[in-house]
Each structure stands twice: as structure tokens, then as C-alpha cells.
Amino acid sequence: MGSTYGQFCPVAKAMEVLDERWTLLIVRELLMGSRHFNDLRRGVPRMSPTLLAKRLRRLERAGVVRRTGAGGRTAYDLTPSGEELRPVVEALGAWGVRWVGDLGEEDLDPHLLMWDVKRTLPLERWPRGRTVLAFTYTDVEPGVRRWWVVVDGADVDVCDVDPGYEVTASLTTTLRTMTEIWRGDRAWTDAVRGALLAIDGPRDVARAVPDWVGISTLGAVPRPA
CATH class of the missing domain: 3.30.1050.10 (SCP2 sterol-binding domain)
Incomplete structure (x- = not known):
């Protein structure tokens, strides 16, 4: 999953999976009900298709995402591990609303x-x-x-x-x-x-x-x- 923090701390181990750019936004989209590649792209419109595919593969290897189907009907679903991130993403969103209000x-x-x-x-x-x-x-x-x-x-x-x-x-x-x-x-x-x-x-x-x-x-x- 790329570089590590070299710490046994569970927060550090979790961030080795989740702190790459766009990763949690992809999880957000999956939590919101997007299952297909094009729907995920609509939720992260400034992310390149190549990078989106790369992040999905990494989340799949980490056991956060499960891929089903084949060809154009490939679907992506969160595993139980991924579903456990729901309160994390919701808490981050609430924190962002409360404390990061500036919009450029x-x-x-x-x-x-x-x-x-x-x-x-x-x-x-x-x-x-x-x-x-x-x-x-x-x-x-x-x-x-x-x-x-x-x-x-x-x-x-x-x-x-x-x-x-x-x-x-x-x-x-x-x-x-x-x-x-x-x-x-x-x-x-x-x-x-x-x-x-x-x-x-x-x-x-x-x-x-x-x-x-x-x-x-x-x-x-x-x-x-």
C-alpha cells in the first residue's frame, strides 16, 4: 500500500491505507451509493480516470472494496471493513462544515x-x-x-x-x-x-x-x- 509510517499505532496503520489523495473521497462516494466507475467519476470530477482506477485497485487489495461483475458492468461495493468507515467519513464531513467554512x-x-x-x-x-x-x-x-x-x-x-x-x-x-x-x-x-x-x-x-x-x-x- 505504498510507504508506511513505521509505527504500531492503529491510527498510523489506518492512515497507511486511507491518507492517499482522493482515497477517502472515493469511499465517500461509495457510501453515498455510487457503484459503477462512471458514477464514481461524477462524484470526483477532477480526478483522472487512470488515478481513480489505481485507487480502487489499492482499496480492493486492502480489503475495503469488493469488485463484482465484468467488463462494462463492473461494480464496486464496500466490504464490512469499508462500511465501518461510514461514521469516520460522516464525522470528517461534520468537522469540515463546522470548522473549515472558507470556499475558494x-x-x-x-x-x-x-x-x-x-x-x-x-x-x-x-x-x-x-x-x-x-x-x-x-x-x-x-x-x-x-x-x-x-x-x-x-x-x-x-x-x-x-x-x-x-x-x-x-x-x-x-x-x-x-x-x-x-x-x-x-x-x-x-x-x-x-x-x-x-x-x-x-x-x-x-x-x-x-x-x-x-x-x-x-x-x-x-x-x-
């Missing part, structure tokens, strides 16, 4: 934001028929400025090309503002009242959109006073 421009990624939105939407709050939300991020380049979230029952799709459906409501904001809302750093109501986010749609729909989208799984972590 390099931390803002519309692909990762919309992927995280897709997999954690509270679908039980959405209408039963097809509902389409159109997002426009005014502070990013045109190629990644517009996104559509399509919810139809239990099916969720996120598109960066217009899917051609009637839009239920449109949201216009900056990528930074939406990221702050998603992280729980800024309340939906504060963003709307402060004219940082505009929701265009029927009044009842506009009122419901914040509840439909919600915030990330770590967004409710309380901040220090």
Missing part, C-alpha cells in the same frame, strides 16, 4: 453540486407528476451555466442540455450562492430576501421549491457560535 473559487464545481443534488433530493416532498426545475448560474462559463432537474415519481435526472420538458420553475443565482445554500451556510429565505437568488414560477411553486430541493445531508450540522 477552485472549490466551486457545478457538476459536483448538481450530482450531489440529484442523489439526495427529498423525493417524498415533490409533486407526483413530472416536475422540472431550471437552474441558471450567472457566474460561470456558458457551457456549464444552465442545468435542469427532472423529477418524475422516483426517477431523477439532471441535465446540462435542455431536456425539452415544460419548466415548472426557474432559479437564477450564482454558483457560489447555491453552493452555500446546499452546504447549509446560507438559508434559502436569506438568499431570496437578499436578492441573491430569484425563483420564477407560480407563487405556490416558488414557495415550495426550497422545500423540494432542501440542503445537503451535512447542511443541518450546527455551526460554532
Whole structure:
């Protein structure tokens, strides 16, 4: 598994497996339900496919990940050893929310934001028929400025090309503002009242959109006073 710390301490031995760049983020993606290579890539969009494959092989050798299937249908699942990392990853996420709040421009990624939105939407709050939300991020380049979230029952799709459906409501904001809302750093109501986010749609729909989208799984972590 590469270099060692030369210590018998269990923390040191654990870090020999886990402290390579990207490794715990791959575990995070697996814990969030990603099982296939392309889904894992969407969760770590700035990681090269070659490096992702390398890290998966190392996690497999360490007994953290189990690979099943063959060819294009290869799947990756956490072993019991990997599942035991859930509270570790959740604790790190909570610590990051509480104590590492600064977001640089390099931390803002519309692909990762919309992927995280897709997999954690509270679908039980959405209408039963097809509902389409159109997002426009005014502070990013045109190629990644517009996104559509399509919810139809239990099916969720996120598109960066217009899917051609009637839009239920449109949201216009900056990528930074939406990221702050998603992280729980800024309340939906504060963003709307402060004219940082505009929701265009029927009044009842506009009122419901914040509840439909919600915030990330770590967004409710309380901040220090």
C-alpha cells in the first residue's frame, strides 16, 4: 500500500491505507451509493480516470472494496471493513462544515453540486407528476451555466442540455450562492430576501421549491457560535 509510517499505532496503520489523495473521497462516494466507475467519476470530477482506477485497485487489495461483475458492468461495493468507515467519513464531513467554512473559487464545481443534488433530493416532498426545475448560474462559463432537474415519481435526472420538458420553475443565482445554500451556510429565505437568488414560477411553486430541493445531508450540522 505504498510507504508506511513505521509505527504500531492503529491510527498510523489506518492512515497507511486511507491518507492517499482522493482515497477517502472515493469511499465517500461509495457510501453515498455510487457503484459503477462512471458514477464514481461524477462524484470526483477532477480526478483522472487512470488515478481513480489505481485507487480502487489499492482499496480492493486492502480489503475495503469488493469488485463484482465484468467488463462494462463492473461494480464496486464496500466490504464490512469499508462500511465501518461510514461514521469516520460522516464525522470528517461534520468537522469540515463546522470548522473549515472558507470556499475558494477552485472549490466551486457545478457538476459536483448538481450530482450531489440529484442523489439526495427529498423525493417524498415533490409533486407526483413530472416536475422540472431550471437552474441558471450567472457566474460561470456558458457551457456549464444552465442545468435542469427532472423529477418524475422516483426517477431523477439532471441535465446540462435542455431536456425539452415544460419548466415548472426557474432559479437564477450564482454558483457560489447555491453552493452555500446546499452546504447549509446560507438559508434559502436569506438568499431570496437578499436578492441573491430569484425563483420564477407560480407563487405556490416558488414557495415550495426550497422545500423540494432542501440542503445537503451535512447542511443541518450546527455551526460554532
